[in-house]
Amino acid sequence: MKCAVCHSTDILTERRIDGDCICKNCGNKWKNSSNAKPKDNSAFNIDEVFSYHAPKGDQGVRYELLRTTAKVMAEQIVSNCPPSRERALALTNLQQAVMWANSSIAINE
Numbered sequence: 001m002k003c004a005v006c007h008s009t010d011i012l013t014e015r016r017i018d019g020d021c022i023c024k025n026c027g028n029k030w031k032n033s034s035n036a037k038p039k040d041n042s043a044f045n046i047d048e049v050f051s052y053h054a055p056k057g058d059q060g061v062r063y064e065l066l067r068t069t070a071k072v073m074a075e076q077i078v079s080n081c082p083p084s085r086e087r088a089l090a091l092t093n094l095q096q097a098v099m100w101a102n103s104s105i106a107i108n109e
Contacts, residue, residue, distance in 0.1 A: 003028050008023055011023055049107060057109075059106070062105060066101050066102060070094055077094070
């Protein structure tokens with residue numbers, strides 16, 4: 001698969017049946033029609049998603065940066081919002097955001 005804009009083969013594909021393709025060089029984005037009927041779990045790599053990914057390079061530092069930044073935000077939410085269902089949801093979603101951000105690093109690099 002090649003980018004129609006810069007002809008690069010360095011392409012990121014999302015792990016969904018209807019996932020988008022994104023060129024890592026120029027940022028061009030398009031629908032991945034080749035994922036319409038996945039075969040052999042090609043659209044969702046079970047082995048890749050459900051395995052341990054040891055940090056490599058600067059990944060550990062970036063994980064910590066994301067967690068530290070989110071912790072500051074969590075402290076602000078707790079300090080500025082009254083105890084409520086909404087505050088609990090804000091904290092839960094912040095926790096999920098960090099988890100998904102770290103997961104994107106672990107799985108896609």
